Amino acid sequence: MTPTPPPAFDLGPALALTLAALNIVNILYTWWRTRDQNVETRFRAGSERMDRLDTRLASVEQTLRAQPSKDDLHQLQLALKEVQGELKTMTAIMEGNNKIMERLEGIVARHENHLLDGAK
Incomplete structure (x- = not known):
């Protein structure tokens, strides 16, 4: 092997x-x-x-x-409501003044007419 x-x-x-x-x-x-x-x-x-x-x-x-905070916005809302109320009051006063002015204009017009007609 x-x-x-x-x-x-x-x-x-x-x-x-x-x-x-x-x-x-x-x-x-x-x-x-x-x-x-x-x-x-x-x-x-x-x-x-x-x-x-x-x-x-x-x-x-x-x-x-x-x-602004929530409280700031709430204060602003309250202030705007207050202004809105004051504007309504002013509007009512202005309407009253307008009615007074209309009456005064009518009285003045009558006086003018009387004075103009009376002078003739």
């Missing part, structure tokens, strides 16, 4: 496994070196965004503080 030679060592799978391990190490190294930069950039962008939101929120709060 002849001895069988040992199987030949195939470098293909070992080389593929080594390359895969190197790729993983490269990915981890790149992530480790750039993680601080990404976090810092994202933190800075988030901080700027939050500052803009704080500014907008302060502006909205200031606008809302300047708006």
Whole structure:
């Protein structure tokens, strides 16, 4: 019987496994070196965004503080009702004055007619 030679060592799978391990190490190294930069950039962008939101929120709060409240609107409504009542009173007084003026105009017209007719 002849001895069988040992199987030949195939470098293909070992080389593929080594390359895969190197790729993983490269990915981890790149992530480790750039993680601080990404976090810092994202933190800075988030901080700027939050500052803009704080500014907008302060502006909205200031606008809302300047708006009239429910009580202010109620006081305004009461004041308008009071003005409306005073306008009705003034209208009644003006109508009375107009009627007086019409009577006075009639009296003055009669006096004019009497004086004009009496002089003839």
